[in-house]
Amino acid sequence: MRYSQMLIPTVKEVPAEAEITSHKLMIRAGLIRKVASGTYTYLPLGWRTLKKIINIVREEMDRAGAQEIIVPCLQPLDLWYQTGRSVDYGETMFRLIDRHGRGNVLGPTAEEVFTFHAAAELNSYKQLPVNLYQITPKFRDEFRPRFGVLRSREFIMKDAYSFDATPESLHKSYMAMYDAYCRVFKRCGLEYVIVEAESGEMGGTGSHQFTIPCESGEDTIVYTADSSYAANLEKAAVDPLPKEVVPVEIPPAQDVYTPNVGSIEAVCAFLKTKPQDMIKTLVLSTPNIAVEIEQGFVKELAKHDGRRTIPSQDWAGKYVLAVLRGDHELNMEKLMGVWGGWHLDLADPDTIERMTNAKVGFAGPVGVDLACWDLIVIDHAVAAMAVGVTGANKTDYHKKNVVPGRDFPLKGNKVKVADIRLAQPGDTHNGVPVLFKKGIEVGQVFKLGTKYSKKLGANFKDENGGLQPCLMGCYGIGINRIMASAIELYNDENGIIWPIAIAPFEAIVTPVNQDDADVVRVSQEIYGKLMEAGVEVLLDDRDLRGGIKFKDADLIGIPIRITVGKKSVVEGNVEVKLRAEPQSQKVPIGEAPQKVAELINSLKERLKV
RNA sequence: CGGGGCGUAGCUCAGUUUGGCUAGAGCGCUUGGUUUGGGACCAAGAGGUCGGUGGUUCGAAUCCACUCGCCCCGACCA
Numbered sequence: 001m002r003y004s005q006m007l008i009p010t011v012k013e014v015p016a017e018a019e020i021t022s023h024k025l026m027i028r029a030g031l032i033r034k035v036a037s038g039t040y041t042y043l044p045l046g047w048r049t050l051k052k053i054i055n056i057v058r059e060e061m062d063r064a065g066a067q068e069i070i071v072p073c074l075q076p077l078d079l080w081y082q083t084g085r086s087v088d089y090g091e092t093m094f095r096l097i098d099r100h101g102r103g104n105v106l107g108p109t110a111e112e113v114f115t116f117h118a119a120a121e122l123n124s125y126k127q128l129p130v131n132l133y134q135i136t137p138k139f140r141d142e143f144r145p146r147f148g149v150l151r152s153r154e155f156i157m158k159d160a161y162s163f164d165a166t167p168e169s170l171h172k173s174y175m176a177m178y179d180a181y182c183r184v185f186k187r188c189g190l191e192y193v194i195v196e197a198e199s200g201e202m203g204g205t206g207s208h209q210f211t212i213p214c215e216s217g218e219d220t221i222v223y224t225a226d227s228s229y230a231a232n233l234e235k236a237a238v239d240p241l242p243k244e245v246v247p248v249e250i251p252p253a254q255d256v257y258t259p260n261v262g263s264i265e266a267v268c269a270f271l272k273t274k275p276q277d278m279i280k281t282l283v284l285s286t287p288n289i290a291v292e293i294e295q296g297f298v299k300e301l302a303k304h305d306g307r308r309t310i311p312s313q314d315w316a317g318k319y320v321l322a323v324l325r326g327d328h329e330l331n332m333e334k335l336m337g338v339w340g341g342w343h344l345d346l347a348d349p350d351t352i353e354r355m356t357n358a359k360v361g362f363a364g365p366v367g368v369d370l371a372c373w374d375l376i377v378i379d380h381a382v383a384a385m386a387v388g389v390t391g392a393n394k395t396d397y398h399k400k401n402v403v404p405g406r407d408f409p410l411k412g413n414k415v416k417v418a419d420i421r422l423a424q425p426g427d428t429h430n431g432v433p434v435l436f437k438k439g440i441e442v443g444q445v446f447k448l449g450t451k452y453s454k455k456l457g458a459n460f461k462d463e464n465g466g467l468q469p470c471l472m473g474c475y476g477i478g479i480n481r482i483m484a485s486a487i488e489l490y491n492d493e494n495g496i497i498w499p500i501a502i503a504p505f506e507a508i509v510t511p512v513n514q515d516d517a518d519v520v521r522v523s524q525e526i527y528g529k530l531m532e533a534g535v536e537v538l539l540d541d542r543d544l545r546g547g548i549k550f551k552d553a554d555l556i557g558i559p560i561r562i563t564v565g566k567k568s569v570v571e572g573n574v575e576v577k578l579r580a581e582p583q584s585q586k587v588p589i590g591e592a593p594q595k596v597a598e599l600i601n602s603l604k605e606r607l608k609v
Numbered sequence: 610c611g612g613g614g615c616g617u618a619g620c621u622c623a624g625u626u627u628g629g630c631u632a633g634a635g636c637g638c639u640u641g642g643u644u645u646g647g648g649a650c651c652a653a654g655a656g657g658u659c660g661g662u663g664g665u666u667c668g669a670a671u672c673c674a675c676u677c678g679c680c681c682c683g684a685c686c687a
Contacts (some may be wrong), residue, residue, distance in 0.1 A: 011636095012620090012648065013621045013635070013637095015621085016615090017680085019680090034679095037679065146680090146681090262686080263687075281686095326687090346685080360686065360687065364687080390687085494647095512645085512646050514645095543647095544643070545645050545649070546646045547646070547647040547648055549646095549647090550647045550648085554647085555648095561610065
């Protein structure tokens with residue numbers, strides 16, 4: 001391609017809205033432009049890179065035996081009612097009513113639709129296993145889009161769904177995707193880590209997350225220095241703390257007057273104690289907000305047509321109490337694992353007051369009426385406390401000398417002790433201290449089991465004629481995030497340094513002086529030869545000063561630059577320079593195409609799988 | 610959703626506190642010239658419903674109300 005004919009709007013000034021390196025460089029290099037909050041256009045250079053990533057993903061999916069299809073982004077809301085995920089997704093899902101009064105969503109993912117097809121088309125164990133995938137836009141009404149394309153409202157995701165007859169077969173399908181993912185990220189030139197992730201209903205090693213470690217990441221990886229363990233923060237299990245022993249007998253629990261002292265910090269200051277000696281109690285309920293949305297939406301739907309499906313409301317009115325040490329934070333994913341029921345949110349103040357008979361800030365586990373609660377989950381660390389201070393379920397009162405097990409139960413019908421907190425510095429896993437680092441999640445693989453197949457009737461006849469739900473897996477890759485991660489990893493003060501596999505062009509020919517006939521002629525010769533050789537090459541034929549061309553070539557990150565200057569042409573040479581390295585080398589004009597081809601091969605060799 | 614900030618030329622921003630001449634700068638763009646190996650220089654020029662609506666006023670980018678959009682922080686509270 002000729003540079004002069006392409007739309008590559010590079011800019012010098014850093015846009016105010018961009019905070020992280022990849023976002024700034026994507027705008028500066030003319031890869032993307034924002035259309036509205038969380039929605040971006042990919043300009044020619046950006047789209048070229050995206051297409052290269054898509055091709056790599058597609059090749060590896062196909063190689064792993066998955067079949068590409070396309071399902072609608074516009075999906076019927078009914079499908080989401082059938083799995084109950086309309087509530088789980090809540091406000092994050094874009095919904096719309098069409099002119100006939102039908103409810104629709106813009107798919108944030110596609111388990112429902114793929115399972116819908118599996119239900120219709122897969123009837124026999126003889127048809128299994130099947131793995132279907134697509135590479136399409138996904139829509140999520142993010143609470144706060146940010147970091148450019150890393151958290152956007154519309155993004156491109158590769159999502160695959162496998163259907164198997166047996167757990168062994170599912171594991172094979174899962175591992176095939178796992179291996180394919182390793183190949184994809186290696187081929188894209190990304191240095192990634194694989195960590196254990198929250199696994200849904202299958203348990204064990206049912207999910208892995210592929211993460212690019214870098215400071216701009218929104219995910220936290222928890223790992224041990226000896227590499228024996230790595231998990232994302234939601235999953236990371238910590239060793240239970242040893243049971244505290246105190247030599248003296250604890251006096252009976254006693255109410256203390258703590259007027260308007262609700263927060264942990266305030267109570268600590270007031271009672272001269274420490275957060276780790278506090279027991280905090282969190283009220284959770286099934287999502288009111290989602291319920292409101294649902295009900296509001298259903299009302300809208302009913303206006304159009306009262307016969308439309310009304311979602312089941314059996315999620316409503318569930319209440320869970322989570323009890324944690326004052327210096328620990330709740331891990332919602334872990335709690336959901338223990339609870340296993342409908343989506344939970346932190347309760348709103350009204351609900352808290354109603355359920356605890358006290359203002360917010362004075363809840364506690366002592367003397368709660370088990371009849372009012374669906375589950376009480378006590379973190380290991382609280383069970384290990386000898387004594388603590390907690391809310392008295394009475395406005396302006398706390399209780400001191402509270403002994404877990406004595407003053408409130410640690411077991412029972414609706415009481416569980418479990419690991420429900422986030423790992424934090426100082427924790428250990430199997431006795432080894434845990435460390436933390438940031439990362440960008442670029443892919444995740446899950447074993448889903450029968451969660452969707454049961455609800456949507458994706459059953460097959462087994463060898464004995466019995467009807468069984470398919471065992472499913474799902475596998476996602478964030479295409480745009482690969483692009484952003486690569487820039488986060490590979491850049492310098494001059495711009496992007498693309499790994500060659502996903503660079504928009506492999507080489508750029510830069511004639512320094514557009515007025516010199518020899519320079520122009522040699523540039524075009526080399527450009528032509530490279531094109532013939534199948535090299536993706538850009539000829540910077542713009543009538544501009546050399547400095548500008550160099551700056552642009554560096555900014556857009558083309559791996560190899562062939563500089564054609566007056567002086568060196570007279571000597572019969574051109575200069576060949578790698579973007580990633582500071583120095584260039586002189587190469588005789590006639591040998592330049594061959595030299596470039598060799599360099600491309602050696603760069604590609606590093607990304608071979 | 611709560612808190613904070615911003616919205617003026619294609620881009621980055623000044624001007625708003627304390628209302629007052631024809632609304633400014635740099636970059637970019639157009640034309641001419643000199644330049645030409647790391648974002649040149651000189652000259653001339655084009656480009657603005659000051660986010661929108663309503664109000665106050667002799668007079669509004671500036672003050673008031675409402676509204677839209679964008680960005681940041683928070684949403685962990687016991």
